[in-house]
Amino acid sequence: MGSHPLPEPVTPAGRAGLAALLERPERAVVALDFDGTLAEIVPDPDRARAHPGAVPALARLAPHVASVAVVTGRPAGVAVRYGGFAGRAGLEHLVVLGHYGAERWDAVTGTVRAPAPHPGVAAVEAELPGVLDASGAWQGTWVEDKGRAIAVHTRRAADPQGAFDALRAPLEELAHRHGLIVEPGRLVLELRPPGVDKGAALSEYLRESGAGSVLYAGDDLGDLAAFAAVEELRREGLPGLLVCSGSTEVAELAARADLVVDGPEGVVTLLGALADRLGGPVPA
Template sequence: MSTLPTSATKAGQYGLDALLAQPGKALIALDFDGTLAPIVADPEQARAHPQALGALAALAPKVAAIAVITGRPADVAVRNGGFANVPGLGHLVVLGHYGAERWDARSGEVTAPAPHPGVDAVRAELPGLLEGSDAWVEDKGRAVAVHTRRAADPQAAFEALREPLTALATRHGLIVEPGRMVLELRPPGMDKGVALIDHAREIGAGSVLYAGDDLGDLPAYAAVDTLRTTGTPGLLVCSGSDEVTELRERADVVVDGPEGVVDLLTALADRMG
């Protein structure tokens, strides 16, 4: 049987105790890349940890809901995660594009609003802006992401592109979401925190766990803090990384990457009986 970690904070321990006391009211929310799936050089090759589906399927029947909240398009996260048609995961939702899209395991369908026109404008201008750069573009449909992980000096390339990409995004009504060697240009108004609070309220969650690894997960951390102040206990989990330290410093529990996340989910399922 897997061992549950001890929370480094009283608020986190209260959240963990609440999850275990009433699992049927718990919302388990997780980022995808870096949390359920290891970070890889080519995002298209990212796949969920081999034991992730088993851990989620064991946990799902014991909690109110499981949500994967990701910057990826919902259908891409579903495909790369292998979430479709998995026995036991009937009430899983994938909130893609930071919550702008929603895939529901029950229906197998994605619902989403109309795309923001600024994304097409940015997509057209990016080749000229990046000419001579060794950065590359990932087209996410409703957003575009500029990656520097393959550059000769990934951090230097990241810093050099931050200002011009921010200017480009602003000109077309978009925002820039920085991450682990990636700058994503996307529409404003939705983030993982908004998505998390909306879903928690939708299902009437009595407690919330959120696990993430990157800067885009900070709004979800803030959302858990907000829920705590309004009486909903929460547990903040960091899928540890040396590239981003902000989450590690704020987390109640730090685990060793996606493997540690899987171990935590397994331990929760075991303790929930």
């Protein structure tokens, strides 16, 4: 496995964030989304798995930084399984913040901590089939029960964007009736409780860990809150690097990023390049 050069962030703030990470890696937090960032987007979300190079790259990098956190809308335990994170040498202190921070899995204990689910999620799940049927746009949709949220995917519909657009208003009305919100993503509409997002989860974790710098990588609209949190922390003096796992589907995220890489393959290459720079051993 050859080494890769570190790419140059296109913004001054991004270059300062990368420089801070390299200068004091022991105080740096590397935080990453899962789907679309560590794992390729696939039509069936139950078949998503981490890129084959993701865990080896993280295992090389993690011992050199303060911590590595995966921040995802998925249940924490599901992300751990699909990522292959449990019991991996080098990832003994990995943290997974699932359900936008409502759940937390720590590799140290191997357990998930979580509050009780919002009652609106069960109510929405019961009513959802009728709402989808009445919309006339349900064919080809895929409903994913996330435990603390319900996601309606339209990627497998005959007209994915048309189904997404047709379902947005009725799903927002359903969510509102039960005290939930709708989080749009890449051909997915997620109904979940308000007040939890990746930005709040990331900010709390960075403060808890006493981070001196942060790298955050994401790919979807749900990552905008994390980008905004890093931007706010930069204004408060915490250096940060924002990475977009490149997608033409979410131009807004790419426009706000300091560095755009080519999907999960590019994220893995970036993590490997950071490990190379910080002295992580290259596997034989």
